[in-house]
Amino acid sequence: MKLFDTFLTGLSTGSIYSLMSIALVLVWRSTRVINFAQAGQAVLSTYVGYEIIVRTNSFWFGLIAAMIAGAAIGALIDFFFMRALFKRVKSGPIVLVAPVVATLGLLGIIQAITGFIWGLDNKSITPPVTTGGFTIGDRTLPFGPLNLLIVVAVTVSLLILAIIFQRTNIGLSLRASAFSPEISKLSGIKVDAIRTFGWALSGAAGGLAGILFVSNSALNPNAMDVLLVFGFVSAVIGGLDSLIGAVAGGFVLGMAINFAVAYIDTQMIFPTTFLILILVLLLKPSGLFSRSKGRRD
Amino acid sequence: MQSRFDSARKRFIAFVLLGWILLLISDRVGELRNYQGAFVAMYSLAIACLILLTGYSGQLSLGQGALMAVGGYSAALTATKLSWHPVVALIMAVLVAGLFGLIIGFAVARLSGPYLSGTTLALAIALPSLANTFPSLGAEEGIIFDVGKAPTRFGEAFSQYKWFFWISALAALISIWLIANLLASKFGRNWKAIRDNQTAAALSGLNPGRLKVTAFAISSAFSGLAGALLVMLISAVSPSAFPLSLSFLILTGAVVTGVYNLRGVVFGALVLVVIPEIADAVVTSLGGSERLTSTLPGFLVSLLLILAVLFTPNGPGHLIHFRKKNTKK
Numbered sequence: 001m002k003l004f005d006t007f008l009t010g011l012s013t014g015s016i017y018s019l020m021s022i023a024l025v026l027v028w029r030s031t032r033v034i035n036f037a038q039a040g041q042a043v044l045s046t047y048v049g050y051e052i053i054v055r056t057n058s059f060w061f062g063l064i065a066a067m068i069a070g071a072a073i074g075a076l077i078d079f080f081f082m083r084a085l086f087k088r089v090k091s092g093p094i095v096l097v098a099p100v101v102a103t104l105g106l107l108g109i110i111q112a113i114t115g116f117i118w119g120l121d122n123k124s125i126t127p128p129v130t131t132g133g134f135t136i137g138d139r140t141l142p143f144g145p146l147n148l149l150i151v152v153a154v155t156v157s158l159l160i161l162a163i164i165f166q167r168t169n170i171g172l173s174l175r176a177s178a179f180s181p182e183i184s185k186l187s188g189i190k191v192d193a194i195r196t197f198g199w200a201l202s203g204a205a206g207g208l209a210g211i212l213f214v215s216n217s218a219l220n221p222n223a224m225d226v227l228l229v230f231g232f233v234s235a236v237i238g239g240l241d242s243l244i245g246a247v248a249g250g251f252v253l254g255m256a257i258n259f260a261v262a263y264i265d266t267q268m269i270f271p272t273t274f275l276i277l278i279l280v281l282l283l284k285p286s287g288l289f290s291r292s293k294g295r296r297d
Numbered sequence: 298m299q300s301r302f303d304s305a306r307k308r309f310i311a312f313v314l315l316g317w318i319l320l321l322i323s324d325r326v327g328e329l330r331n332y333q334g335a336f337v338a339m340y341s342l343a344i345a346c347l348i349l350l351t352g353y354s355g356q357l358s359l360g361q362g363a364l365m366a367v368g369g370y371s372a373a374l375t376a377t378k379l380s381w382h383p384v385v386a387l388i389m390a391v392l393v394a395g396l397f398g399l400i401i402g403f404a405v406a407r408l409s410g411p412y413l414s415g416t417t418l419a420l421a422i423a424l425p426s427l428a429n430t431f432p433s434l435g436a437e438e439g440i441i442f443d444v445g446k447a448p449t450r451f452g453e454a455f456s457q458y459k460w461f462f463w464i465s466a467l468a469a470l471i472s473i474w475l476i477a478n479l480l481a482s483k484f485g486r487n488w489k490a491i492r493d494n495q496t497a498a499a500l501s502g503l504n505p506g507r508l509k510v511t512a513f514a515i516s517s518a519f520s521g522l523a524g525a526l527l528v529m530l531i532s533a534v535s536p537s538a539f540p541l542s543l544s545f546l547i548l549t550g551a552v553v554t555g556v557y558n559l560r561g562v563v564f565g566a567l568v569l570v571v572i573p574e575i576a577d578a579v580v581t582s583l584g585g586s587e588r589l590t591s592t593l594p595g596f597l598v599s600l601l602l603i604l605a606v607l608f609t610p611n612g613p614g615h616l617i618h619f620r621k622k623n624t625k626k
Contacts, residue, residue: 034414036418084607085606089607094556094606096355097351098606100357100359101606104545104602105600108596108598109599109600109603112592112593112595112599113596115591119588120588120592225541226423228418228422229423232415232418240411267426268430270427271427273419273423274420274423274427277419278404281405281412282403285412
């Protein structure tokens, strides 16, 4: 039974990781930058959601507000900041590192601002459903309505993303401009606008991941740092380039961590994460789920 | 050949002169300035390591704090648990951090792109939890690291802070001198070659993977020394001594210095020591709230990082150089 219980909790943690992982992969595909500021964007949009929840007493309004805020922040960062950066920094070997350094600087600024506005202490978000587990017969599962809510919310948003990507013109443009920006430009796709849209999608995914993540734990300006680590590792497992890989990587990591915690020791979270990261990088750097050859340049 | 030998000798003389001047200065300033000077020396070394890695071999590490922590913990463990001499502890910090860098580098540094920056950032974020996983690392309270008092032959008036400054400055001078020589040697040229064009470098017979791993291991070893110095200055090692903001700080120092030149590391390090002072002054003049005190230094560091990347991406030195070139036209 322990096996089944662990599987269920793994499903719920894994779904949050895959959302964060998708948020990173979306930006990586269009901009070729791992957006470390995503931890800051997610924390800021979660604070917005928190404010709405406190004002309206409704978790659902807060959830939607966090997603909208996340999308807006993502789009604003790309429009006002990344575009300017790519225009300014063109020459010299710094081009390779400047965007990453800039996202890190953004992360620091957002965390300082959220810390100044809301303080460094822990805030908590009350979920709309009980955090206790379901009861089957006389046994209480570690998997409760909140976990179910998380899994359902993530599944729905993944389905919406899949529809956007596979069934709409804008999704086709997104895939095309990630595959080859120059050719897409030639065939009339507004690559810059599409990229900003990708950042907005990614911000919305990050906001959703953030608010679901803290409904299980506490909210403070550094709350998303660890989620960023899990998202990054999931994205690497999936091969960084593939959205399906990102989702699968999230679930693989969520399962692995929950099984390690259940069967070895409660402190195994980070050792397991790093073991998996190092193993994937050593054995299959192109990711477990990518068909193309790994990018070495 | 003659000229290269000459420049190496000039560099040696310059470093000895700098050390002598620092010695004279440390005799004439107060205890607080000596203590801050020790921090400047430690930061200079840490920044030099990042410049070696990022500016020369073209790899971006965002988790220098984690590498420094490895050095700090090994120094403290050697000195306190094995009760060996502090100098041995500092050397152990270099060796263990170097070995750690070799292992991480072997997994990550051969791959370019986001893998190295992501993995090092992940290490820096997860470090507190990792350190708490192993009880022998002392959990939150950490481990004490005491280098002891200055030898009595320096006299009664020789303060502990001056002793800190002497150790830090000497260690930093020797290490930065070694790094400067390394960068001027064949290694430095090879690293620049793989940074600028990996394919061309590989075609001319260099092994990019091996060179990158070497750069990462060397940078990691000296970062370990910087970490050990930091631990010495705050006299104990604990997860809270190496927060994520330390890695940000080192990166900011490197970008402000200009990642492609070792000259000016002291300037970058000075900026890092001055920022908290400025933040303090601003908070006092605004009638400081607690929130402002805790968030302003981080805000200033990040703002400086972004402004530096946007406006002088190749360092302030590059800016002056660029202006000169323009006026010649």
